[in-house]
Structures are given as structure tokens and as C-alpha cells.
Amino acid sequence: MNNPPNPYDFLPEVAAFKLSSDDVAEGEMLPMPQVSGIFGAGGEDVSPHLHWTGAPGDTQSYVVTCFDPDAPTGSGFWHWIVYDIPADVAELATGAGSQDGSRLPAGAKQLKNDAGLFGYLGSAPPPGHGAHRYMFAVHALNVASLPITEDTSAAICGFNMFGTTLARAVVTPMYEQN
Helix, strand or coil, X not given: CCCCCCHHHHCCCCEECEEECCCCCCCCECCHHHECCCXXXXXXXXXXXXXXXXXXXXXXXXXXXXXXXXXCCCCCEEEEEEEEEECCCCEECCCCCCCCCCCCCCCCEECECXXXXXXXXXXXXXXXXXXXXXXXXXXXXXXXXXXXXXXXXXXXXXXXXXXXXXXXXXXXXXXXCC
């Protein structure tokens, strides 16, 4: 299977900063806690720890997303969207993406993922479909909040980030089911 291009290649180029994790790593297989249990892949649907440094000084908020561009949908699959993360926050703990959002920083909100659920949904690519990329991205924005509500789709969230994104940090682990 040929991987589709990086979806951020279609957006205006922005500065980069550093994203690290105690749970996931660039190009490595996702650990089982970050794999889906809800969709029967044997995991736990636990969002990974994320820590970022080096964002622009004029950052006013962050958005954290997890996107699978390799999902067999024609439009990828959004696994997690957290927005209105305050500018003084630089880390999300393991499990911050619970469905009730109780472990998110004050002021941060989640949108529904493409399964129609709030919170982080772990990976569950179709068996035999090959390795999928899970692009965990932190977007530094020049606005303190986005003009969206919890009923907003991931695509509309992305549209509202267009033109307000100052910088982006991405780490892309993989996962496949045989």
C-alpha cells in the first residue's frame, strides 16, 4: 500500500517546534494502551503523554490532534481533537484524553473523534491493511480560543486553525494488525 502524503503538506508552511512523549515515538509501533479496545483491537484507548517545547513566544493557545491519514475512508480518520489548550500548558499527561475530559488542563475542550465519541480513540486499522501512521500534532495558535463548539467537526476545527497556526510539532508512531 502506498501511503497518502502528509496532510500538513497541503497547508501553508509554518515553523516547527519539538514534541516528545514518554509513551510513543516517531516511526515506532504504538504500545497496546494507545491501541483501541472500543473497536476490538485489544488495546485500552489511553491517550499518550505529550510534551512540547520551543513554541513561538506569541502563542496564545494550542490544539492537539491525532490523525490517521492511511484509514481506508478517502478522508483519513480523526482519533483525537483537543482545542483551547491555554498557552502556559506544555504537556498532556498519559490518559488526558478520557471521554469525560476530566484530566485535561482547565479551559481545554475535546471534539468528537470520527467514531462520534469524545476523547481519544486508539488505533484499530483493518487487519491486513498494512501499517497506518498516527500523526500526533500540537498546533500553536495566535488566538486564545477557536470560535467553535463541541458539536464542530474536526474538519471545521482545522478550517478555523487555517491562518491562525504559528507553528506545529508532530510525532508519528505506527500501528498495524495482521
